[in-house]
Amino acid sequence: MADQLRARSAADVFDDHLRLAGEHRFTDDIERNVSPDVVVLERRGVFRGREGARTLARLLAEELPEAPYVYTNRLVEGRVAFLEWTAESDHARVRDGADSFLIEDGWIVAQTIHYTVEPV
Numbered sequence: 001m002a003d004q005l006r007a008r009s010a011a012d013v014f015d016d017h018l019r020l021a022g023e024h025r026f027t028d029d030i031e032r033n034v035s036p037d038v039v040v041l042e043r044r045g046v047f048r049g050r051e052g053a054r055t056l057a058r059l060l061a062e063e064l065p066e067a068p069y070v071y072t073n074r075l076v077e078g079r080v081a082f083l084e085w086t087a088e089s090d091h092a093r094v095r096d097g098a099d100s101f102l103i104e105d106g107w108i109v110a111q112t113i114h115y116t117v118e119p120v
Contacts, residue, residue: 005032006106013103014074014081022069026057035107042113056113063117064089069097079103085115092117 008016013033020029030053040047040056047056067089075082085097094115102110 008106010079010081010101010103011076013106013108014076014083014101017101017108018071018074018083022071024061024066026054026061030054030057033108035104035109038107038109038111040111040113064092064094067092088120091120093120094118 017029017033020026020032030050034050034053036050038049038053040052042056044059047053064087067087070086071083072086073082073084079102081101081103083097083099083101085094085099087094087097094117097115099114100112101108
């Protein structure tokens with residue numbers, strides 16, 4: 001199974017990541033799709049490894065609890081992917097979500113994340 005996951009295309013990894021994130025299955029997503037050595041650049045700083053990814057997932061869940069994500073633009077070219085997204089919870093919303101990804105050997109190895117949380 002692990003070998004099959006590592007043989008996936010960047011598009012397959014990206015689609016799996018978006019599906020699991022959209023279902024708020026962050027733990028599953030991190031284990032399946034995020035490299036143990038991932039580097040994520042986000043407005044709060046640089047986050048490294050799966051622990052960094054878990055921290056960011058927790059912060060997002062706190063900012064937008066159970067909010068449905070709307071993926072407004074998805075692009076994949078080779079090993080690079082780009083996502084624009086929005087989300088709205090009972091008390092907050094994001095209208096400018098934009099993430100970029102570097103995907104290699106079936107893993108997200110680098111990511112940038114941008115979004116602004118606004119009160120509703």
